Amino acid sequence: MLLRPALFISAVLFTLGVAGVLFRRNAIVIFMCVELMLNAVNLTFVALAQTLGMGGQVFVFFVMAVAAAEAAVGLAIILAVFRHKQSVSLQNMNLLRDG
Amino acid sequence: MTGTAVDLIWLAPALALLGFVLNGVLSLTRPWAGAKTLVSLIGVGVLVGAFIVALAVFRGFFGLHADAPVVFRYWSWIPVGTLQVDVALQVDQLSTVMLLVVTGVGSLIHLFSVGYMSEDPGYARYFAYLNLFVFFMLVLVLAANFAVMFVGWEGVGLCSYLLIGFWFNDAVNANAGRKAIIMNRIGDFGFMVAMFLIFWSTGSLDFGTVFTRAPTALVMGGSAITAITLLLFLGCTGKSAQIPLYTWLPDAMAGPTPVSALIHAATMVTAGVYLVARCNLLFAMAPLSSAIVAGVGALTALFAATIALKQWDIKKVLAYSTISQLGYMFLAVGTGAISAGIFHLATHAFFKALLFLGSGSVIYAMHHAYHATHSHEDAQDMRNMGGLRRSMPWTTALMWIATLAVAGIPVLSGFFSKDEILTAAFARGSTHPEWLVFWGFGLLAALLTAFYMTRLMLYTFSGPNRTGENEQAHLHEAPWIMTGPLVVLAVLSVIGGLLNVPALYHGGEWLHHWLEPVVQPSVALLPEAHLTSATEWILVGVAVATATIGMTGAWRLLKPERLVPARSAPEERGLARLLRNKWYVDEIYDALIVRPVVWLSREVLWKQIDQRVVDSAGVNGAARGARALGWANRWLQSGQVGTYVAVFVVGVLLVLWRAIS
Numbered sequence: 039m040l041l042r043p044a045l046f047i048s049a050v051l052f053t054l055g056v057a058g059v060l061f062r063r064n065a066i067v068i069f070m071c072v073e074l075m076l077n078a079v080n081l082t083f084v085a086l087a088q089t090l091g092m093g094g095q096v097f098v099f100f101v102m103a104v105a106a107a108e109a110a111v112g113l114a115i116i117l118a119v120f121r122h123k124q125s126v127s128l129q130n131m132n133l134l135r136d137g
Numbered sequence: 138m139t140g141t142a143v144d145l146i147w148l149a150p151a152l153a154l155l156g157f158v159l160n161g162v163l164s165l166t167r168p169w170a171g172a173k174t175l176v177s178l179i180g181v182g183v184l185v186g187a188f189i190v191a192l193a194v195f196r197g198f199f200g201l202h203a204d205a206p207v208v209f210r211y212w213s214w215i216p217v218g219t220l221q222v223d224v225a226l227q228v229d230q231l232s233t234v235m236l237l238v239v240t241g242v243g244s245l246i247h248l249f250s251v252g253y254m255s256e257d258p259g260y261a262r263y264f265a266y267l268n269l270f271v272f273f274m275l276v277l278v279l280a281a282n283f284a285v286m287f288v289g290w291e292g293v294g295l296c297s298y299l300l301i302g303f304w305f306n307d308a309v310n311a312n313a314g315r316k317a318i319i320m321n322r323i324g325d326f327g328f329m330v331a332m333f334l335i336f337w338s339t340g341s342l343d344f345g346t347v348f349t350r351a352p353t354a355l356v357m358g359g360s361a362i363t364a365i366t367l368l369l370f371l372g373c374t375g376k377s378a379q380i381p382l383y384t385w386l387p388d389a390m391a392g393p394t395p396v397s398a399l400i401h402a403a404t405m406v407t408a409g410v411y412l413v414a415r416c417n418l419l420f421a422m423a424p425l426s427s428a429i430v431a432g433v434g435a436l437t438a439l440f441a442a443t444i445a446l447k448q449w450d451i452k453k454v455l456a457y458s459t460i461s462q463l464g465y466m467f468l469a470v471g472t473g474a475i476s477a478g479i480f481h482l483a484t485h486a487f488f489k490a491l492l493f494l495g496s497g498s499v500i501y502a503m504h505h506a507y508h509a510t511h512s513h514e515d516a517q518d519m520r521n522m523g524g525l526r527r528s529m530p531w532t533t534a535l536m537w538i539a540t541l542a543v544a545g546i547p548v549l550s551g552f553f554s555k556d557e558i559l560t561a562a563f564a565r566g567s568t569h570p571e572w573l574v575f576w577g578f579g580l581l582a583a584l585l586t587a588f589y590m591t592r593l594m595l596y597t598f599s600g601p602n603r604t605g606e607n608e609q610a611h612l613h614e615a616p617w618i619m620t621g622p623l624v625v626l627a628v629l630s631v632i633g634g635l636l637n638v639p640a641l642y643h644g645g646e647w648l649h650h651w652l653e654p655v656v657q658p659s660v661a662l663l664p665e666a667h668l669t670s671a672t673e674w675i676l677v678g679v680a681v682a683t684a685t686i687g688m689t690g691a692w693r694l695l696k697p698e699r700l701v702p703a704r705s706a707p708e709e710r711g712l713a714r715l716l717r718n719k720w721y722v723d724e725i726y727d728a729l730i731v732r733p734v735v736w737l738s739r740e741v742l743w744k745q746i747d748q749r750v751v752d753s754a755g756v757n758g759a760a761r762g763a764r765a766l767g768w769a770n771r772w773l774q775s776g777q778v779g780t781y782v783a784v785f786v787v788g789v790l791l792v793l794w795r796a797i798s
Contacts, residue, residue: 132776
């Protein structure tokens with residue numbers, strides 16, 4: 039069975055995604071890291087679906103659909119921010135802070 | 138429904154209310170040519186209409202020969218569990234008498250007001266208030282339960298306040314109104330607590346139910362019934378100006394004089410007497426309370442009479458006289474002589490309304506005289522009057538009739554009613570010696586009454602005139618619309634005694650028999666007291682002698698020709714000064730109650746509790762706390778998405794760690 043290696047890879051990918059979100063400043067890179075985390079979860083679903091039934095595989099499709107929608111909205115927001123600020127660095131996005 | 142004119146009872150208060158609404162609307166419009174005529178027609182018209190309704194109701198009820206009250210339930214007002222209060226009116230022997238007095242005397246006073254207030258800019262407002270007062274007074278006397286009666290009780294207090302402060306541009310008048318309503322609040326508190334206790338002990342507020350259940354639900358002379366009656370009497374001392382809450386009434390003279398006649402002499406202030414008469418069964422069940430009612434009444438009668446001896450303001454004399462006469466009524470109802478109390482209430486309404494309206498005519502004339510010469514002298518000070526009989530013969534004659542009536546000179550109305558009260562008090566003295574003291578107080582007060590009333594008449598109408606050289610020419614009799622009601626009241630003051638001529642003079646005691654169904658329950662509880670007719674004749678002789686001594690004494694001792702106008706009058710000394718300053722009761726109340734309350738309110742409640750606790754610690758404290766919390770937490774809100782994510786991740790890790798371990 040490839041369950042163990044699959045879960046291991048999934049954990050590594052997810053950790054990479056989290057680390058990327060935490061430490062990178064570029065919004066597009068962070069966005070890609072979020073996708074990475076989603077796909078790490080997808081991998082877990084598929085791996086476990088081998089033993090626990092087809093529900094996991096079905097769920098992957100849902101995640102992919104949501105990720106596609108999220109990509110559309112997220113990229114549009116990033117584009118809007120870039121037009122406004124000429125930058126996609128998260129450091130410059132602090133309008134919610136007072137003063 | 139009885140199928141007679143009694144069914145129309147709702148019309149009487151409804152007419153008065155209609156008058157209030159119409160005149161109230163008119164008072165808001167800009168003055169136009171016919172406005173005053175319209176206001177007069179509405180204001181007087183609704184009262185005359187109410188009086189006609191009252192007559193019809195009386196006729197109808199008389200024909201029924203009913204022993205029980207006729208109760209009309211209109212709609213349910215407070216249906217809460219066992220507390221069922223309906224808006225209900227009750228017609229019985231007592232309420233018909235009050236109905237006739239209120240609408241009858243009220244009509245005459247409304248008519249008088251047409252002349253007295255004719256030049257006042259607030260004419261429509263005045264009649265609106267006066268109509269509203271009559272409405273509430275009728276609700277008070279016609280109510281079939283304590284709750285509806287309380288509505289009327291509060292309503293007349295409100296109208297009293299509005300009318301005392303009618304000329305509110307002058308701070309003195311506004312303050313007098315406030316004093317009246319605040320002192321009445323103390324009494325109303327007693328009324329309300331009594332009402333709660335009545336409901337608690339009998340489970341109802343309907344007069345009929347309460348009086349049926351009271352003998353079984355309450356122990357005769359027990360603490361509950363004593364508390365109820367004493368609290369009710371506290372309400373009476375406020376509304377009817379008895380010791381200790383009487384001090385508002387003399388100040389209430391700040392209002393227009395017809396108001397003093399209607400509200401502060403003839404009707405509203407007698408509400409307390411009516412309340413005791415209505416609850417005669419409860420008071421009969423509480424001998425201690427009855428003794429207190431009679432004692433306070435007798436003491437008030439004497440105390441107020443002493444003050445009246447040395448007042449210079451003509452209306453103040455009459456105000457203290459009213460307090461004194463109300464004391465007589467409470468002496469009567471406290472003794473259990475309910476019909477005597479109501480009898481005196483009716484005759485007093487006639488002659489005291491006459492006296493007040495007569496003094497209104499005098500003040501009207503004085504005011505016009507001073508107005509014509511642009512003088513700023515006091516138009517109500519008797520030292521500025523004197524010799525008015527030459528310019529005002531009608532008023533003089535009519536007021537003399539009322540004076541003889543209030544002094545208790547035979548065959549006039551006041552003689553019969555006052556004598557009946559004193560006889561009843563004396564009769565009770567045979568079983569309860571303390572009543573002999575009350576009787577003594579009453580007799581002494583009668584002496585003083587004769588004295589101060591003669592003094593008022595002598596100083597106002599006899600001797601030389603002190604108004605002033607230029608003013609004398611302008612003094613003249615009031616118009617007929619004002620003198621007319623005086624004539625009617627004078628006739629009533631003379632023949633009012635016919636209502637209840639005692640058996641001693643082979644009279645029918647009509648009022649006594651008429652009120653029997655209402656009074657019946659309490660009569661059985663009271664000790665029988667019978668005087669031989671010889672004793673009664675002696676008592677009558679003593680009373681007449683007292684009145685005569687008082688009047689001739691005043692005639693001999695007082696020298697109107699020696700008086701000087703108020704402007705140059707010297708200060709009194711000794712006892713006279715004490716009486717002039719009303720025994721300093723106002724000052725004592727001020728020092729003992731008003732100032733400590735004001736100090737407590739200002740220094741403790743305001744500066745400590747309100748400013749320090751509520752404002753500083755409470756309101757501002759909460760705001761400051763929220764601000765400090767926000768200041769402490771603001772570092773969390775860096776605005777950096779990275780920081781938020783880091784915190785989020787730490788949180789997720791913590792949750793995972795908790796879930797795993």
